Amino acid sequence: MIAQSLFDASSFTPHGFCLLWEPWLIWTQSIASAGVGAAYFSIPLALAHFAARRRDLVYRPVLWLFAAFILLCGTGHWLDLLTLWVPAYGLKAVMDAATAVVSGVTAVALWPLMRKALALPSPSQFQAANAALERDRAVRAALESTGESVFALSRDWRFTFLNSRAEALMSDGRDLVGQMFWEAFPGIVGTDLFAAYRRCMAERVPVEVEQFYEPKGRHYMARAFPFVDGGITVFFRDVTGQRQAEQDLRAAEAKASRTYGELLESQARLEAALAAMADAVSISDADGNFIHLNDAFASFHRFRSKDECARTLSECPAILEVFLETGEPARLDQWAGARALRGETAVGAVYRLRRRDTGESWVGSYNLAPIRDGDGRIVGSVVTGRDITERLRADEALAESEARFRAAVRAVRGILWTTSADGRMVGEQPGWAALTGQSRDEYQDRGWANAVHPDDAQSTVDAWNAAVAGRRAFVFEHRLRCHDGSWRHFAVRAIPVPDDGGGVREWVGVHTDITEQREAETALAELNRHLEERVREEIAAREAAQQGAKHARHMQALGQIAGGVAHEFNNILQAVQGAANLIEKRAADPVSVRKFARIVIGSSERGSTITYRLLAFARRSRVHPERIDPASMLDALREILTHTLGGQVIVRVELEPMLPAVIVDRKELETALINLATNARDAMPKGGTLTLSAVAETVGTAGIHPAALRPGRYARLEVHDDGAGMEPETLARAAEPFFTTKPVGQGTGLGLSMAKGFAEQSGGGLAIDSEPGCGTTVTLWLPVAEGDQQTAATRHAVREPGAIGKPAIRILLVDDEEMVRETLAAGLGDAGLSVLVAQSGGEALALLDEGEPVDALVTDLSMPGMDGLSLIGHARERRRGLPALVLTGHVESARKRPADGGPGEPLAILRKPIDAERLAEEVEDILAAGARYGDGSSGRS
Numbered sequence: 001m002i003a004q005s006l007f008d009a010s011s012f013t014p015h016g017f018c019l020l021w022e023p024w025l026i027w028t029q030s031i032a033s034a035g036v037g038a039a040y041f042s043i044p045l046a047l048a049h050f051a052a053r054r055r056d057l058v059y060r061p062v063l064w065l066f067a068a069f070i071l072l073c074g075t076g077h078w079l080d081l082l083t084l085w086v087p088a089y090g091l092k093a094v095m096d097a098a099t100a101v102v103s104g105v106t107a108v109a110l111w112p113l114m115r116k117a118l119a120l121p122s123p124s125q126f127q128a129a130n131a132a133l134e135r136d137r138a139v140r141a142a143l144e145s146t147g148e149s150v151f152a153l154s155r156d157w158r159f160t161f162l163n164s165r166a167e168a169l170m171s172d173g174r175d176l177v178g179q180m181f182w183e184a185f186p187g188i189v190g191t192d193l194f195a196a197y198r199r200c201m202a203e204r205v206p207v208e209v210e211q212f213y214e215p216k217g218r219h220y221m222a223r224a225f226p227f228v229d230g231g232i233t234v235f236f237r238d239v240t241g242q243r244q245a246e247q248d249l250r251a252a253e254a255k256a257s258r259t260y261g262e263l264l265e266s267q268a269r270l271e272a273a274l275a276a277m278a279d280a281v282s283i284s285d286a287d288g289n290f291i292h293l294n295d296a297f298a299s300f301h302r303f304r305s306k307d308e309c310a311r312t313l314s315e316c317p318a319i320l321e322v323f324l325e326t327g328e329p330a331r332l333d334q335w336a337g338a339r340a341l342r343g344e345t346a347v348g349a350v351y352r353l354r355r356r357d358t359g360e361s362w363v364g365s366y367n368l369a370p371i372r373d374g375d376g377r378i379v380g381s382v383v384t385g386r387d388i389t390e391r392l393r394a395d396e397a398l399a400e401s402e403a404r405f406r407a408a409v410r411a412v413r414g415i416l417w418t419t420s421a422d423g424r425m426v427g428e429q430p431g432w433a434a435l436t437g438q439s440r441d442e443y444q445d446r447g448w449a450n451a452v453h454p455d456d457a458q459s460t461v462d463a464w465n466a467a468v469a470g471r472r473a474f475v476f477e478h479r480l481r482c483h484d485g486s487w488r489h490f491a492v493r494a495i496p497v498p499d500d501g502g503g504v505r506e507w508v509g510v511h512t513d514i515t516e517q518r519e520a521e522t523a524l525a526e527l528n529r530h531l532e533e534r535v536r537e538e539i540a541a542r543e544a545a546q547q548g549a550k551h552a553r554h555m556q557a558l559g560q561i562a563g564g565v566a567h568e569f570n571n572i573l574q575a576v577q578g579a580a581n582l583i584e585k586r587a588a589d590p591v592s593v594r595k596f597a598r599i600v601i602g603s604s605e606r607g608s609t610i611t612y613r614l615l616a617f618a619r620r621s622r623v624h625p626e627r628i629d630p631a632s633m634l635d636a637l638r639e640i641l642t643h644t645l646g647g648q649v650i651v652r653v654e655l656e657p658m659l660p661a662v663i664v665d666r667k668e669l670e671t672a673l674i675n676l677a678t679n680a681r682d683a684m685p686k687g688g689t690l691t692l693s694a695v696a697e698t699v700g701t702a703g704i705h706p707a708a709l710r711p712g713r714y715a716r717l718e719v720h721d722d723g724a725g726m727e728p729e730t731l732a733r734a735a736e737p738f739f740t741t742k743p744v745g746q747g748t749g750l751g752l753s754m755a756k757g758f759a760e761q762s763g764g765g766l767a768i769d770s771e772p773g774c775g776t777t778v779t780l781w782l783p784v785a786e787g788d789q790q791t792a793a794t795r796h797a798v799r800e801p802g803a804i805g806k807p808a809i810r811i812l813l814v815d816d817e818e819m820v821r822e823t824l825a826a827g828l829g830d831a832g833l834s835v836l837v838a839q840s841g842g843e844a845l846a847l848l849d850e851g852e853p854v855d856a857l858v859t860d861l862s863m864p865g866m867d868g869l870s871l872i873g874h875a876r877e878r879r880r881g882l883p884a885l886v887l888t889g890h891v892e893s894a895r896k897r898p899a900d901g902g903p904g905e906p907l908a909i910l911r912k913p914i915d916a917e918r919l920a921e922e923v924e925d926i927l928a929a930g931a932r933y934g935d936g937s938s939g940r941s
Contacts, residue, residue, distance in 0.1 A: 033077040040074025043067075065106040072099040148235045155201070155230035157181045169238075174428070187215040193222055200224035200232045210239065219243045241347025245369045249382070253374075280364075280385040283371075284337055286378055288313035300364065300385055302355055313337045323352040340368040340381030350388070362389045414512035417448075421496075421504040423468035435511065437483030453479035453487060460492075471496050471504055480511065488515040572607045576600050604913060625663045625762070627785050630694045630715050631655045633669070637692065641677050648687030649680075656695040661785040662715045664762045669782075672755035676719040676778050679752070683723030683776060691720040697781070707765025713784040714764060720777040726770040734768055755780070810834040811923060812852070814844045814859040814871060815887070824858075827916020833923065841866030841874070848878050856923050861888035861909075872907065883926045885919075887912050 044067035051063040076099055079092045140161065143150045149166035151159060159176045170176065176184055181197075188194050196209035204226040212219050222236035274281045274292065280300035283292040289312050298306045301320065310316045313335070322330040332338055336349055347367050354361040364385045371380035415431040424445045425432070432443055436451040443451070452460050456478035467474035474494040479487045494509030580600060586592040634653050641651045673692070680690050697716045699709045726734065735752045755778070756766040763783040770776035811828065813835050815821040825835045836852055838844035841863060848854065857875055859868040866874075872884040889912040906926045910919070 030081050033081045037074040037077035037081070040070050040077065044071040044074075062106070062109050065102065065109055069099070069102045069106050072102055143233070146235070148237045150233065150235050151176075152227060152233045153181055153197070153201070153231050157201075159184070160231065166236075185215075188213070193220070196222065197224050197232060197234065200226055238347065241367050242345045242369070245345065245347070245367060245382070249369060249371065253372075277384075278386075282337065282383050282385075283380060284313060284341070284383075285380045286341065288337060288341060291380065297385075300387055301353070302358070302360055302362075319356060321354040321356060323354075325350040325352075327352070336366040336368045336383045336385070337381055340370050340383055341378060343370050343378055345369045362387055363392055364388065414510040417509050417511070419494075419507040419509070421506060423464060423507065432511075435482060436480065451481050453481070455479075467494070468507070474507075474509065477514070488513055489518045490514060572604075576604070607913070625665055627661050628664060628666055628669065629659070629661050630717060630782075631659050633666075633673075634692050634694060634717075637670070637673055637677075641674075641690070645677065645681045645690065646687075649684060650687075650689045651677075652689060652691045654691060654693040659694055660696055660713065660715060662782040663785045664782055665758070668758045668762075672758050672780070673717070673719065675752075675755060679778075680719060680721035680723065680776070683721050683725075688722045691718070693718045693720070696784070699781075705765070706767045707759075707779075707781055709765050709781055714781040715784055717780040717782065718777055719780075720775060722775040725772045725774050725776055726768075727772055731768060731770050734770075735766070752778070809855050809923065809927070810836065810853055811856045811858050812836045812838065812844055812847065812854045814838045814841065814857070814863070814868070816840060816860060816863045820860070824916060824919065828920055828923075831916055831920035833920055840864070841868075841871035844871060845874055845878070848875060854879065854882070856927060857882055857884040858919070858923070859884065859886060861886050883923075884908075885910055885922060885926060887914065887919075889913075 047063050047067040047070070051067070072095065076092070076095050079088065079095055082088055083092055143152075143161070144163045146163070147165075149169050150161075150163045151166045151170070152161040154160050157180055159179055159181065162170065162176060167176070170185075174184070182189050182194075191213070192209050192211045193213070196207040199205070200207045206223065206225045208221075208223045210219065210221045218238050219240040219242075220236050221239045222234055224232050224234045227233050274294040277294060278296055280297040281292070281294045282290055282297055284290050290310075293306050293309055295306065298304070298309055301309060303309050310319055314332070316335070317332055322335055324330045324334065330351065333342075336346070336351065339346065339349075345368065349366040349368065350363065351366060352361065352363050365388045366386075367384045369382050370378045371382060373379050415435045417425065417429050417432045418427075419425045425443055425448050426445070428440065429443060432438065432448065433440070436443070436448075438447070438451055441447075446461070449457050449461050460476060460478045463476050464474060473496075474492065476492045478490060478492065480490050482488055490511045491514045492509060492511055494507050496504040497506050497508055499505035576599075580596075582596045583593050583600075586596075634655065638651050638653045641649075645651065677690060677692075684690075694715055694717045697714050699705055699711050699714060701711050735756045752766075752768070759766040759780050759782065764781040766781075767779045768776065769779070809832075811833055813821060813825055813828070814837075815824070816839055818839070821837055821839065825837050828835045836847060836854065838847055841859075842865065844857075844859070857872060859871050861868040863871075868886045868888070872882075872886070875884070876882050883906050886907070886909045888909065908922060908926050910922060914922075
């Protein structure tokens with residue numbers, strides 16, 4: 001039903017009149033309009049996409065107009081379709097009007113664009129341009145590979161191209177590209193070469209010219225060709241050798257035309273000359289048979305004589321391998337002799353040769369030329385060869401030297417410049433230009449002097465002229481204006497560079513900025529005027545800083561020691577307190593009392609050891625130095641250590657003959673060595689070798705000793721193990737008190753610090769050397785004994801102690817600590833001595849004043865009110881020669897007074913803790929000493 005209504009002609013609008021009211025015709029028109037409209041809508045989309053992507057096109061607005069125009073056309077076709085059924089003629093009229101406007105604007109915008117569009121290159125023109133570029137690259141590659149030197153000049157006479165050969169021959173280290181031809185080579189102006197180049201440039205015709213160029217002293221053959229860009233291309237080569245050879249050949253040919261006798265004479269002279277020549281010479285006939293070879297030819301080819309040489313050119317390949325300069329093997333027709341027989345002339349042709357039998361190789365430079373008869377036919381060849389192997393090596397060495405020189409120039413802290421032999425600055429001077437800001441025209445010749453300060457300019461020029469005239473080094477100082485306008489001080493030094501003839505080739509100089517140096521000298525002069533005050537201030541500041549650092553280190557060490565001591569003594573107090581409590585609880589059980597009493601005694605001995613090591617570390621313990629033979633001590637220690645360290649550790653002793661004796665405390669030294677040996681054993685859990693060694697060493701004043709020793713003679717004792725070694729972090733802290741890497745309970749961390757304190761207190765030092773996996777070496781330096789010295793130990797050895805417990809001995813015991821006083825009094829009483837006790841110095845003096853009989857005084861050193869030494873002094877005022885013993889755990893205060901009294905006044909200082917029996921022995925010893933010093937009188941009143 002719908003299809004029938006669509007094809008019912010009665011439903012069409014009056015627009016169907018134009019189509020004869022025929023449905024098939026109307027629908028044909030409708031389908032065509034719809035298709036055209038769809039196509040018109042697709043085209044503007046493509047144009048819009050193209051215009052959006054190609055923003056570089058100058059005609060993009062026209063593309064947008066075309067897109068709008070076609071879009072309106074498509075819309076008009078669809079409105080034609082619509083008006084078949086809907087009489088929308090007004091809309092159709094508006095659309096047609098818009099299409100007319102847009103099409104008119106498009107037409108107006110299109111015509112001005114036509115001229116630019118027509119000017120665009122065609123594809124063939126693009127292809128031609130690309131082809132021209134390819135041809136230019138090919139030409140440059142061909143010019144680079146040619147055997148001649150080639151350069152190109154533009155129409156304005158500037159260098160545009162030089163191949164490597166031309167650059168090596170002409171540039172002299174300059175960059176010629178872009179430079180004017182006659183500026184780079186002013187000497188060529190007015191020569192035949194220059195005239196030929198001008199003719200080629202002006203008339204655009206090829207030219208060929210040969211001329212002797214005076215600046216180079218060489219003959220050059222040049223061929224110039226016009227180039228498509230309006231310039232010229234020049235091929236040239238050095239023909240000096242060729243011309244010389246040709247001249248020689250012409251002379252030889254002239255001589256050959258003389259009489260037969262003259263020819264024989266000439267031949268004889270030629271042979272003699274060839275024999276005397278250092279260059280290898282071979283003359284062959286037209287068939288390559290050698291007519292003459294000189295002796296140098298044989299040596300050049302590494303033969304002993306000419307008889308060993310080949311007789312024809314064709315026999316040579318069986319003996320020699322020849323390579324071209326490029327390294328490629330040379331065919332026989334490329335050999336120098338074969339080239340000469342073909343009519344070639346060459347100078348300096350380079351070949352590399354190698355003997356097939358020996359493998360020896362060398363490099364030869366050949367000059368070759370054909371021999372022609374009067375009719376110009378080639379009848380032979382002349383070839384000369386020279387071994388340039390060493391010259392090439394020298395060239396390579398020179399190149400390396402020049403490279404090093406350039407590197408040195410870059411590294412020097414100054415500005416490098418050069419002048420001609422007569423002192424004129426010529427050519428490019430980039431360093432000078434950068435320093436002063438002068439242009440090339442400004443500094444040329446003597447213009448450089450304009451950059452020198454006016455006050456220094458004349459003296460500089462006079463000194464420079466004198467140095468140039470005298471050919472001596474130029475050393476000067478002056479002020480120079482820099483590129484930023486500032487004036488700075490410079491030190492100048494220049495030296496002449498000699499040439500081969502003994503003259504001066506050029507001058508090379510360096511400007512070094514010394515402004516800061518001069519300013520520093522001025523400041524130093526000013527500083528010297530106030531030096532004394534500054535020195536005092538600096539010394540005071542440094543002493544304050546050192547005192548602060550010392551205090552900080554002291555506080556740090558105190559913190560470490562306090563922590564370690566607290567830990568150790570807490571353990572000791574725990575054992576003593578626990579054992580004492582058990583003794584009190586089990587007083588009726590003698591076995592338990594003795595057992596826990598031994599624990600108390602052991603703990604107190606351990607505490608005594610700790611305090612003893614602390615005092616040794618602090619260098620405040622009382623030492624008893626004596627003369628000791630290191631060799632005997634180490635031998636004795638080896639026996640002890642062999643049994644105590646275990647079977648896995650091998651103990652070795654290495655001793656230097658005639659070791660000197662040392663003055664140290666024997667017990668301290670043995671303890672230190674045993675501690676070091678124990679540490680070494682612990683560092684070798686799987687066993688190893690422990691080496692004890694001793695040598696004599698003299699420490700001088702030069703350098704800093706690792707143990708900061710003063711100059712003198714020492715015995716150096718070393719304890720070395722081959723254990724695991726120490727990391728740097730561990731090594732740095734190894735001598736710190738209480739520092740240990742051992743498990744808890746297996747070490748106090750005081751062994752090394754105690755050994756270090758003992759060595760330094762004895763006047764020596766200690767050093768540790770260790771690396772992971774390389775073991776550890778601990779070195780002790782001990783002062784050598786000078787002559788016989790009677791030490792405290794010697795005096796002790798001659799004592800004759802009396803029997804312990806004589807009831808006649810009565811001592812006065814003074815101590816402010818009640819526990820110490822009571823325990824010592826009881827112990828001395830058990831030892832057989834009569835004891836009178838006092839808790840202070842005043843109370844003791846009161847007893848003496850009351851007339852109490854006393855044989856010896858035993859007092860604590862540190863007491864409130866009156867210390868022990870003051871008490872002894874007051875007591876001896878009352879009882880002359882009274883023997884006295886001082887008990888202390890810290891003897892620093894005692895160092896302010898002598899350890900012994902005067903004659904008849906013996907004095908001993910004993911370290912706490914001390915057991916009563918040993919104290920009783922010391923009392924008897926000092927009483928015996930008093931008897932020897934005095935008249936045998938006691939301190940009894």
